[in-house]
Amino acid sequence: MKTKDQQSNLAKNFIPQDIESTLYQQWEDAGYFGVSNDDPRPAYTIVIPPPNVTGALHMGHALDHTLQDILIRFKRMDGFATLWLPGTDHAGIATQNVVERELEKKGQSRQEMGRKAFIDQVWEWKKQYGSRIVEQIRRMGSSCDWSRERFTFDEGLSHAVRHAFVSLYNEDLIYRSTYLVNWDPKNQTAISDLEVEYQEVKGMLTYFQYPLEQGGHITVATTRPETMLGDTAIAVAPDDDRYQNIIGQYALHPWLDRKIPIIADPYVKKEFGTGAVKITPAHDPNDYEMGLRHQLDMISILNKDGTMNEHAGPFQGLDCKEARKKIIAGLQEKQLLVKQEEHLHQVGHSQRSGAVIEPLLSKQWFVRTEPLAQEALAAVQTSKTTFIPEKWNKTYYQWLENIRDWCISRQLWWGHQIPVWYCDDCQKETAAIEDPATCQHCQSHHIQQDPDVLDTWFSSGLWPFSTLGWPDASKDMEKFFPTQVLVTGFDIIFFWVARMMMMSLKFTQQVPFEKVHIHALIRDEHGQKMSKSKGNVVDPIDLIDRYGADALRFSLCALSVQGRDILLSEKKIEGIRNFINKLWNAGKFVEHVCQDQQQAAQPPQPTLSINQWIVHRLHEVIGQVRHNLELMKFNEIADQLYHFIWHEFCDWYLELSKPHLYGQHVQEKQETIQTLLYAYNTILQLTHPIMPFVTETLWQNLPLYRETKSIMLSSYPQTQKLTTEVDMKKISHLMACITLIRTIRSAHTIKPSTKISIHLWNQKNQEVIDFLQSHAIYMQELANVDHISYSAPASKENTGYDVIEGTEIAISLEGLVDAQEELQRLQKEEKKALDDIQFLSKKLKNPKFVAKAPEKLVQETKDKLKQAELTHQKLQEQLQQHSS
RNA sequence: AGGCACGUAGCUCAGUGGGAGAGCGCUACACUGACACUGUAGAGGUCGGCAGUUCAAUCCUGCCCGUGCCUACCA
Numbered sequence: 001m002k003t004k005d006q007q008s009n010l011a012k013n014f015i016p017q018d019i020e021s022t023l024y025q026q027w028e029d030a031g032y033f034g035v036s037n038d039d040p041r042p043a044y045t046i047v048i049p050p051p052n053v054t055g056a057l058h059m060g061h062a063l064d065h066t067l068q069d070i071l072i073r074f075k076r077m078d079g080f081a082t083l084w085l086p087g088t089d090h091a092g093i094a095t096q097n098v099v100e101r102e103l104e105k106k107g108q109s110r111q112e113m114g115r116k117a118f119i120d121q122v123w124e125w126k127k128q129y130g131s132r133i134v135e136q137i138r139r140m141g142s143s144c145d146w147s148r149e150r151f152t153f154d155e156g157l158s159h160a161v162r163h164a165f166v167s168l169y170n171e172d173l174i175y176r177s178t179y180l181v182n183w184d185p186k187n188q189t190a191i192s193d194l195e196v197e198y199q200e201v202k203g204m205l206t207y208f209q210y211p212l213e214q215g216g217h218i219t220v221a222t223t224r225p226e227t228m229l230g231d232t233a234i235a236v237a238p239d240d241d242r243y244q245n246i247i248g249q250y251a252l253h254p255w256l257d258r259k260i261p262i263i264a265d266p267y268v269k270k271e272f273g274t275g276a277v278k279i280t281p282a283h284d285p286n287d288y289e290m291g292l293r294h295q296l297d298m299i300s301i302l303n304k305d306g307t308m309n310e311h312a313g314p315f316q317g318l319d320c321k322e323a324r325k326k327i328i329a330g331l332q333e334k335q336l337l338v339k340q341e342e343h344l345h346q347v348g349h350s351q352r353s354g355a356v357i358e359p360l361l362s363k364q365w366f367v368r369t370e371p372l373a374q375e376a377l378a379a380v381q382t383s384k385t386t387f388i389p390e391k392w393n394k395t396y397y398q399w400l401e402n403i404r405d406w407c408i409s410r411q412l413w414w415g416h417q418i419p420v421w422y423c424d425d426c427q428k429e430t431a432a433i434e435d436p437a438t439c440q441h442c443q444s445h446h447i448q449q450d451p452d453v454l455d456t457w458f459s460s461g462l463w464p465f466s467t468l469g470w471p472d473a474s475k476d477m478e479k480f481f482p483t484q485v486l487v488t489g490f491d492i493i494f495f496w497v498a499r500m501m502m503m504s505l506k507f508t509q510q511v512p513f514e515k516v517h518i519h520a521l522i523r524d525e526h527g528q529k530m531s532k533s534k535g536n537v538v539d540p541i542d543l544i545d546r547y548g549a550d551a552l553r554f555s556l557c558a559l560s561v562q563g564r565d566i567l568l569s570e571k572k573i574e575g576i577r578n579f580i581n582k583l584w585n586a587g588k589f590v591e592h593v594c595q596d597q598q599q600a601a602q603p604p605q606p607t608l609s610i611n612q613w614i615v616h617r618l619h620e621v622i623g624q625v626r627h628n629l630e631l632m633k634f635n636e637i638a639d640q641l642y643h644f645i646w647h648e649f650c651d652w653y654l655e656l657s658k659p660h661l662y663g664q665h666v667q668e669k670q671e672t673i674q675t676l677l678y679a680y681n682t683i684l685q686l687t688h689p690i691m692p693f694v695t696e697t698l699w700q701n702l703p704l705y706r707e708t709k710s711i712m713l714s715s716y717p718q719t720q721k722l723t724t725e726v727d728m729k730k731i732s733h734l735m736a737c738i739t740l741i742r743t744i745r746s747a748h749t750i751k752p753s754t755k756i757s758i759h760l761w762n763q764k765n766q767e768v769i770d771f772l773q774s775h776a777i778y779m780q781e782l783a784n785v786d787h788i789s790y791s792a793p794a795s796k797e798n799t800g801y802d803v804i805e806g807t808e809i810a811i812s813l814e815g816l817v818d819a820q821e822e823l824q825r826l827q828k829e830e831k832k833a834l835d836d837i838q839f840l841s842k843k844l845k846n847p848k849f850v851a852k853a854p855e856k857l858v859q860e861t862k863d864k865l866k867q868a869e870l871t872h873q874k875l876q877e878q879l880q881q882h883s884s
Numbered sequence: 885a886g887g888c889a890c891g892u893a894g895c896u897c898a899g900u901g902g903g904a905g906a907g908c909g910c911u912a913c914a915c916u917g918a919c920a921c922u923g924u925a926g927a928g929g930u931c932g933g934c935a936g937u938u939c940a941a942u943c944c945u946g947c948c949c950g951u952g953c954c955u956a957c958c959a
Contacts, residue, residue: 008918010918012919013919013921014921198955198956205959220959221959222959223959224959235959267957267958267959268958268959269958269959272958272959273958273959276959277958277959278959279959284957284959285957286957286958286959287957287959289957345958345959346956346957346958391888391889392888394887394888395887395888395954395955398886398887398954398955399955402955402956490953490954491954494955521953558907559896559897561897561898563889564889564890564897565890565952565953567896567897569895569896569908571895571896571907571908571909572896572907572908574908574921575907575908575921577921578919578921578922579921580921581919581921581922582918582919582921582922584918584919584921585918585919585921585922586918586919587918588918588919589918589919590918591918592917592918593918635897635898636898639898639906639907642906642907643906650918650919651923654918662917739924739925742924742925743924743925743926745924745925746912746913746924746925746926747925747926749912749913750913751913751914752913752914752916752923752924753914753916784916835903836903839903840903843902843903843939843940846939846940847939848939848940849902849939849940850939851939852938852939852940853902853939853940854902857902857940860902861902861903864903
């Protein structure tokens with residue numbers, strides 16, 4: 001405990017830059033973030049959604065990490081063995097691209113370097129730049145257990161990946177097959193369906209004729225004329241009268257020596273185009289399916305770089321665009337072109353490179369997803385895992401119910417190389433966890449490993465358990481798995497959440513997490529998605545530099561409404577910065593008035609009404625905050641704390657406490673100090689999970705004996721049954737009277753420094769007046785009242801007058817009361833009372849209301865009406881005074 | 885095409901089957917010793933439109949209008 005001098009230890013305002021990094025370092029060095037798997041307390045585990053190792057912290061991470069850290073810090077304080085496991089993702093394509101671009105600048109390429117040298121290069125790069133994101137996570141204040149930090153490509157996780165692959169392979173849940181895949185011609189790799197993004201593009205629908213073998217022709221419509229080089233059929237609807245006579249005949253290819261059969265297939269819609277579709281099985285998913293149904297030839301006309309191959313005849317070597325142009329020109333020349341019309345259609349682009357996706361036939365590895373999906377589906381249906389908010393269940397179901405096999409091989413170098421070896425001698429394949437020396441079928445030494453690597457999401461899918469030591473039996477796995485909650489955005493429900501569910505259920509027979517909290521997307525203040533091209537990207541590190549991590553965290557928490565996007569504006573953060581300053585200055589006040597007091601932080605049993613009131617309110621707030629933490633209603637938590645701290649604790653309680661703190665009554669002063677310290681200490685603890693830095697700083701500075709060295713290790717406040725009776729109604733009435741006096745003053749522009757005398761009386765309720773009289777000091781201090789008479793004045797002329805809940809207030813201020821102003825105010829008040837009477841009596845006159853509405857409500861309405869009538873009557877009397 | 889949201893104060897958004905809330909902005913007054921990153925008081929809304937259920941609807945139901953997002957193979 002530091003001894004205190006007369007000077008404050010606290011600066012005028014909170015300056016986050018001064019304390020954040022050293023405080024974080026202290027926490028980390030002291031080992032507060034770590035947890036032992038021997039810890040006997042119940043576990044609470046979160047695994048971080050591993051950010052891309054090449055990445056930088058963006059707003060999405062900032063939100064994600066804020067929410068996770070709030071939960072982790074809350075649970076840690078609340079007595080759980082808390083593990084927040086951090087790490088990063090090797091992010092195959094993204095990382096490879098970054099390093100390739102670097103090489104390009106130096107005039108090098110990975111092809112020149114060769115595979116091994118290139119991968120070494122990427123590792124070098126990772127070592128040098130991969131810590132950036134990790135450092136940025138620290139700046140958020142995230143209390144991760146860094147001793148357990150993992151990387152999806154480190155040794156342990158690579159082992160897990162191989163184990164998973166081989167297990168699935170042995171169960172025939174992974175297979176290799178030639179299939180029409182999404183080909184990214186820029187990265188020259190296959191990608192999964194999920195990595196294809198569709199954009200609406202204005203294109204041309206080209207109508208052209210195929211000559212028929214027996215004379216005449218048939219007109220087809222297509223958005224991609226160049227694929228006609230791979231056409232192996234023309235399909236029509238089986239019941240299309242126009243084409244009945246030519247089904248089974250052949251069309252002739254204008255450039256290639258090929259006869260193209262006319263086939264009938266129910267897939268074709270008569271209404272679209274001409275009702276006749278050219279079929280290119282090797283370059284269109286639907287055509288591919290049809291090709292399988294009709295055993296059509298599948299002629300691939302594209303090279304892997306997207307140019308025309310040897311099957312394209314005279315067009316070989318051209319890229320798609322050029323080929324399209326030349327073909328249209330050629331058709332025109334041959335008088336086969338019918339027309340072209342504008343046409344809007346969806347075109348797939350690579351999520352990573354932006355290149356137009358080419359469906360391409362190639363041999364790839366796939367995961368057979370259906371059996372895995374069924375279990376993943378059932379786990380959510382039976383609530384073993386629940387989504388928050390619940391609406392995401394449906395999204396999850398829909399995808400899993402219609403799931404297609406997952407293409408997991410990528411023609412890249414950076415990633416987990418597929419653990420399958422092909423034998424040069426017997427041609428068979430060997431899948432193995434450890435690199436085999438020989439073919440398991442013929443023992444030949446001439447084996448080659450498959451050059452492809454796995455989709456990054458394959459390793460991410462194992463993340464919740466591979467990071468805890470799986471497939472080995474580990475104490476971490478035993479203690480911390482399954483995890484309690486996953487916090488992430490909806491954009492990766494399919495990519496990641498669903499796959500973790502499938503993998504975890506398959507390999508551990510358990511769900512990976514009990515809850516999945518899906519948070520919103522962060523947009524700019526105008527609701528626009530943040531993107532580099534729009535130039536509206538907000539850098540969280542920049543915001544931390546300027547406002548502090550606490551302000552950013554609290555803002556994100558306050559804006560995090562379930563199921564809705566977040567619009568982040570700098571104004572909001574400024575507001576929270578001000579709030580932090582408020583909390584800070586309250587801390588300075590506490591320090592100032594408590595001097596050398598060192599009290600135990602026990603809940604006091606105060607005798608003064610105001611102290612009873614704040615303790616009572618505090619415990620209501622503790623209950624609400626705990627409740628909303630469990631429900632993960634983050635905005636509610638922030639709102640409740642904001643309102644309570646600023647508008648109840650600071651605006652009311654601190655002001656109400658001053659008469660005692662600055663007064664001479666030793667016992668009252670003592671009690672108030674104790675209550676103040678207790679309340680403030682509790683407020684800091686309640687707020688700590690959201691704003692760790694400022695609360696720790698203020699807490700360290702409190703003149704209190706404490707059981708722990710850091711607020712983050714102290715116990716989270718609990719609600720307690722308070723033994724003192726508190727008449728909240730009377731205190732509310734007192735506050736309402738204070739507000740009313742201020743209102744009257746303000747209406748007459750009486751300077752705050754001018755002392756006034758007032759009359760205060762209540763004809764119906766002497767008890768209320770007794771209470772007000774015994775609490776007069778507060779009215780005097782908070783409304784700058786000099787003298788109070790507890791009876792009606794002899795004359796109500798030249799007074800500011802109002803009535804509240806039967807208590808009448810008259811401010812006598814000869815000469816200062818503006819008669820006109822007063823009249824208007826009273827008229828307004830009177831009208832309000834009259835509206836009340838009308839509203840309430842209308843209800844009560846309705847016999848159905850009296851008969852059917854809850855009795856309590858009817859009684860309340862009656863009471864309110866009585867009150868309104870009284871108020872109205874008093875105001876009318878006063879108005880008569882004015883007119884006379 | 886199917887699915888999911890959302891239309892509440894000038895702006896950004898909470899909220900509930902029983903008389904509309906916050907933050908910012910705006911107006912007036914005030915540098916009383918925690919705080920001008922402040923205090924006090926105030927102005928401002930047919931809760932998108934139309935019907936229905938109900939004693940009672942901003943909230944529940946249906947339709948309509950408007951705005952976003954996700955999924956999907958229409959050549």
